Amino acid sequence: MKRIAMASLAAAFLCGLTLAQDMGGGMGAKPQEKACDVSKVETRDYCPTCKAWPASDQIEKGNCKTCKGKVEKAETCVKTCFTCKMHGAPARHSKDCCGAKGCCKEIPVLALVWYKCDACSAKARKETDVKHATETCAGKIAKTCEQSGTFPHGGEESK
Ligand SMILES: [Zn+2]
Ligand SMILES: [Zn+2]
Ligand SMILES: [Zn+2]
């Protein structure tokens, strides 16, 4: 009796594992996390090789000075948060935490904008490039960002 229960438990566990894998490949955000509202979008210079937004003095004739690759214009979700040097942890926070002069610094946290179908999860960097999994897909395309669910792009502030 006990052995049977153990076996079915193991089967259920394995089943759960495959299920979790099938559900992967999303935006890296778990569904229960607060999604980014993508309230501020700017077109910024972006280097796809470095996966970074080089400053204008880091770009030479349209190429990234670091990798020599081509810099493109990318729709970028812009959020800011505070970070501070004095409290050890590099935790990002939403408010100036102690008010001490020169402690908390407001920093921009950039993330690429993606357009994603809410039904089939097809996604692309341009809304017109989204290719639905099926021709009959009636899903709506919503704007989201690469870091959606990770503070300050939605998500919860780490304590
Ligand atoms: Zn680069
Ligand atoms: Zn602080
Ligand atoms: Zn402080």
Ligand SMILES: [Zn+2]
């Ligand atoms: Zn779709």
Ligand SMILES: [Zn+2]
């Ligand atoms: Zn965002």
